Amino acid sequence: MDYKDFLSQDIRFLKGVGEKRASAFSSLGVHTAGDLLSYFPRAYEDRTQLKKIMECQHEETVCIRATVLSSLRKNIIRRNMTVYSVPVSDGTGTIELVWFNLRYLDQQIKPGAEFIFYGKIQLFPKKRMLTPLFEQPQNQQQTGRIIPIYPLSSGLTQKVVFSCICDVLSKIDGAFPDLLPPEVREKYHLCSSYDAIYHIHLPQSSKALKAARHRLVFEELFFMQTALFLLKERRDTLSAKPIPAPNSLNDFIRSLPFPLTGAQKRVLEEIFQDLRKSVPANRLIQGDVGSGKTIVAACAMFAAAQNQMQSALMAPTEILAAQHYETLSALPLRYRHRTFNRIHAGRRTARCLPTDSLRRIVRHYRDACAAQ
Numbered sequence: 163m164d165y166k167d168f169l170s171q172d173i174r175f176l177k178g179v180g181e182k183r184a185s186a187f188s189s190l191g192v193h194t195a196g197d198l199l200s201y202f203p204r205a206y207e208d209r210t211q212l213k214k215i216m217e218c219q220h221e222e223t224v225c226i227r228a229t230v231l232s233s234l235r236k237n238i239i240r241r242n243m244t245v246y247s248v249p250v251s252d253g254t255g256t257i258e259l260v261w262f263n264l265r266y267l268d269q270q271i272k273p274g275a276e277f278i279f280y281g282k283i284q285l286f287p288k289k290r291m292l293t294p295l296f297e298q299p300q301n302q303q304q305t306g307r308i309i310p311i312y313p314l315s316s317g318l319t320q321k322v323v324f325s326c327i328c329d330v331l332s333k334i335d336g337a338f339p340d341l342l343p344p345e346v347r348e349k350y351h352l353c354s355s356y357d358a359i360y361h362i363h364l365p366q367s368s369k370a371l372k373a374a375r376h377r378l379v380f381e382e383l384f385f386m387q388t389a390l391f392l393l394k395e396r397r398d399t400l401s402a403k404p405i406p407a408p409n410s411l412n413d414f415i416r417s418l419p420f421p422l423t424g425a426q427k428r429v430l431e432e433i434f435q436d437l438r439k440s441v442p443a444n445r446l447i448q449g450d451v452g453s454g455k456t457i458v459a460a461c462a463m464f465a466a467a468q469n470q471m472q473s474a475l476m477a478p479t480e481i482l483a484a485q486h487y488e489t490l491s492a493l494p495l496r497y498r499h500r501t502f503n504r505i506h507a508g509r510r511t512a513r514c515l516p517t518d519s520l521r522r523i524v525r526h527y528r529d530a531c532a533a534q
Contacts (some may be wrong), residue, residue: 165337169196169330177329178322186317195330199359201323202378203310203378206371209280210306215255220285225305228252229276232270247290250279257283258290271296278305308365327363342381352377405437408468411461418457418493425452433462455491 173194174184187193192201213224218396228250237245246261248271259279261267271277281294297305338356340347347354353361358377365371415422422430429447436443449455463473475490477483 165334168333169194169199171195172424173198173326176326178325183317183322186315189315190313191320195333198327198330199363201312201327204360205311205467205472206311206365207309208310208368209304209309210367212278215252215257215289217254218257218283218285218289220283223280223282225278225280226250226252226257226291227276227278227299228257231256232273234271236268250277255289258288259296260290260292261296262293267520278302279303292451308368308371309367310363324363331363342384346384350380352380355381394444400442401440402442403469403471404440405434405466405471407434407437407465410468411465414464415461422457423454426458429458433458434465437462437465456486460490460493469473 171194172184173179173187173192174181176195179187187198190201190482192198207223209225209464211225215226216230218224218226229252231249231251234246234248237247239245245266246265246267247258249256249258251257255445259281276299277296278299279291279294279296281291284290284292293302297303310324312320314320314323334356335357338354338359340353340355342355347353352358353373355377358374361370361374362378365374433443433445436445447455447458459475463475466473475486477486
């Protein structure tokens with residue numbers, strides 16, 4: 163099967179998935195084998211470093227290499243609750259390992275046997291490690307490496323998700339398209355797309371993981387910037403009615419209870435350079451709280467009104483929308499307005515419809531982005 167066909171294959175056909183697990187994956191937005199490759203870990207556990215028992219800290223999750231000192235002790239607390247414990251030592255200290263309801267554990271943990279243990283340390287009331295993973299040093303699968311941790315939903319485990327991703331990676335075996343041009347990869351010292359996908363899921367080292375993250379972040383920003391350039395080119399082909407600065411703008415500015423700063427005047431000039439053109443304007447004004455961005459917007463809205471056009475001032479919260487309304491209402495302008503609230507599609511919209519010299523609409527969208 164071609165790798166493209168395989169990556170577009172429904173996830174329920176992967177080994178060990180089936181209908182039930184496919185439904186669980188679907189709730190996470192994973193529908194195809196290709197979606198799995200883009201389902202990145204939320205965190206990593208570095209199990210490559212061994213720590214001495216004497217150096218272990220409270221609530222720290224660590225790997226230790228230690229020898230079992232005695233036979234496993236079994237303590238039945240109550241029905242369906244059995245506690246297993248055994249002391250181990252690495253020569254620098256001793257710690258007690260504790261498991262709950264693990265049958266057949268006594269067949270694996272034998273006195274004198276050496277294991278790699280991975281778990282969380284507790285120092286109180288005594289030094290112990292709760293429900294640790296354990297493996298023989300010569301057969302490490304879950305220790306001695308960096309382990310990815312994935313977001314889960316009901317019906318899925320870390321082992322299932324990891325196994326499915328490993329299955330997909332083994333099937334494509336390097337056959338993965340690289341959308342970045344070779345000269346871009348070489349200029350910015352980026353690994354291949356396949357290497358990035360492979361090491362983000364199966365990092366062989368911290369260095370490989372860092373390189374994978376760097377490549378994926380660069381790729382995302384690269385395509386986002388490319389899309390923005392395309393949008394800008396498309397916008398430049400559109401037409402818009404020019405909005406020149408009216409002669410009355412200076413009278414409006416002089417009537418304000420405070421003079422504009424040099425920066426405000428400069429930004430206004432840049433805004434009208436855009437508005438005088440026959441293409442849509444698109445400008446971001448950035449400034450600290452209280453730096454005077456609202457009055458700059460009010461000047462542009464005044465110019466639009468003088469050119470028989472309308473303006474919309476949108477705020478992310480109802481409180482801020484009310485503040486903007488009060489600010490603009492205090493300006494030396496004659497207009498009458500009508501306000502009302504409307505519930506629509508889960509959003510509360512406050513509208514202000516002024517007339518006369520300044521036509522504007524103050525709208526508040528509560529959680530507009532989330533609703534859309």
